[in-house]
Amino acid sequence: MKLSKNLAKLSLVTAAAVGLLVTGATSASATNVYNMGHGAGSCPSGYICLWSEGNFIEGTFYNNAKFGAFASDQNTGDMGKLQKVSSTDKGMQDIASSVVNNTGSHICFYEHNNYGGAEFKVGPHEQWPSLPSWINDKISSFKYC
Numbered sequence: 001m002k003l004s005k006n007l008a009k010l011s012l013v014t015a016a017a018v019g020l021l022v023t024g025a026t027s028a029s030a031t032n033v034y035n036m037g038h039g040a041g042s043c044p045s046g047y048i049c050l051w052s053e054g055n056f057i058e059g060t061f062y063n064n065a066k067f068g069a070f071a072s073d074q075n076t077g078d079m080g081k082l083q084k085v086s087s088t089d090k091g092m093q094d095i096a097s098s099v100v101n102n103t104g105s106h107i108c109f110y111e112h113n114n115y116g117g118a119e120f121k122v123g124p125h126e127q128w129p130s131l132p133s134w135i136n137d138k139i140s141s142f143k144y145c
């Protein structure tokens with residue numbers, strides 16, 4: 001009786017561990033979204049969304065390398081290292097012209113990688129169809145702040 005109880009406990013612990021692994025894998029693959037389409041409404045709940053054109057318009061695959069739209073639910077230190085399909089993708093650095101913060105937190109966008117240079121702070125659930133000229137086409141990283 002004691003053995004089966006311990007076995008039951010062990011399988012519960014194992015199930016919890018497996019659950020954690022699955023959750024981790026799921027959130028890792030769901031962290032970045034590419035090509036979510038046009039419009040502020042296309043930004044998933046809990047995500048930070050950026051478009052290469054103003055008014056939440058997803059531009060074309062710029063110079064066959066940069067994305068037209070990108071969304072993430074976590075800090076992103078180097079938008080130039082994002083990869084959608086292949087290593088030739090050059091992410092979405094220095095082209096964002098509209099953003100949506102679909103999180104309940106403040107989000108800071110930065111001119112340089114790793115949260116450096118000019119900082120543009122956006123409040124929870126704010127939508128910016130155009131960006132101030134000093135940060136337009138310059139965002140390279142962003143984080144919760």
Ligand SMILES: [Ca+2]
Binds near residue numbers: 054097
């Ligand atoms: Ca742009």
